[in-house]
Amino acid sequence: MSEEAAWALIGATVGILGSGIVNWLLQGRQFEHEKTMFDLQHRSASTVKEIFDEMLNHQKFVERSFKALQSRVGGYTDDELRQFLLELGAQKIDKNGEERWYLRSRKDE
Template sequence: MMDFSSAQAVSAMITGAVSIVTAALTAMVTVWLNNRRAMVDEKLARLKGEIDQNLGARRAVVDERLATLKAQLDRELAEQKAFLENKALFAAERVAHELLMHPQWEQRSFSAIKAKLGGFEDDRLRQILVQAGAIRFMVRNNEEFWGLLDRNRHNLG
């Protein structure tokens, strides 16, 4: 049997008790650190979610502003194109009217007008002539002539 009263036995028991206490303290500190780490990880995840949500909201605002700006620029571009197109059509209408006002000709052939007002499809040029106040006359071999209504009233009939 072992003598528990000997110095070696007491020393062994103290060493064992210290080891048990050290192991228990180490386990408690490890559990506490793991809990703290879990709380920190949870807080980091929550903050990341808030940041992502905030970035998403800001991105949506920026996207909306960009879409609004693009729509405004597209609208301005369309207005400028329409203005330039109308300006060209108005100029063509004015030139057609001046051609048909020439004192030597009450009427001009469509081919002569087309030669002077190039760049338009035939039907578009006919629309310009009508807008200028011209009417069409079909003469000789179905050749198309145009003249201003005001100058050709006597040819109607």
């Protein structure tokens, strides 16, 4: 192998390794960014569930109207809020044409 070919091979190898390292670092940063964004999006949903759980576990009020629950949070559609309630173990009832929610675990109260 000639000296020029050896230097070309060394240059290509260094270029490939350098490019690989830079790409690996950039992908690591992108992954951390996406993970942070995912956590922030789901932290908001967790906060909404905590608010609903607190409201539905109140000693005085076994059930709450959907309007009362909805008034405490913003930024979500009605269907998303209903999904959060279902995930908490809440159940919907209709009382005098009003949508009300209670926790199934408190059904006997």
